[in-house]
Amino acid sequence: METEKIDCVFCSETAELKYETIELLDGKVVLKQQPYYKCKKCGKEFVTSRQMKETEKQINSFSVSRPIVSTGRSLAITIPTDLVKFYKLKKGENVQLIPESRHMLKVKFF
Numbered sequence: 001m002e003t004e005k006i007d008c009v010f011c012s013e014t015a016e017l018k019y020e021t022i023e024l025l026d027g028k029v030v031l032k033q034q035p036y037y038k039c040k041k042c043g044k045e046f047v048t049s050r051q052m053k054e055t056e057k058q059i060n061s062f063s064v065s066r067p068i069v070s071t072g073r074s075l076a077i078t079i080p081t082d083l084v085k086f087y088k089l090k091k092g093e094n095v096q097l098i099p100e101s102r103h104m105l106k107v108k109f110f
């Protein structure tokens, strides 16, 4: 069971448990009733590491294919809008590329 109220990690006031259903990639991926906390005072939203693990379990089972495009002399892969929102990505932020094998390159967001 999730705890109904915990201390906000940003301002230490009370944050309440909420649920949301997240649809990604035009509804191909639906993450049902994802728990998260929203602070009553500062309005920030966050998840606990346990909640994150639950989401990861559901999210592991899909992938999306993207074309490689060129930007200047580099190559780039664009990220679909709903994944941008889901991972709260912003232009100019750094990501980490982690080579896993000859056929696998992981992208880590902070």
Ligand SMILES: [Zn+2]
Pocket (backbone or CB within 6 Å): 008, 009, 010, 011, 012, 013, 039, 040, 041, 042, 043, 044
């Ligand atoms: Zn807060």
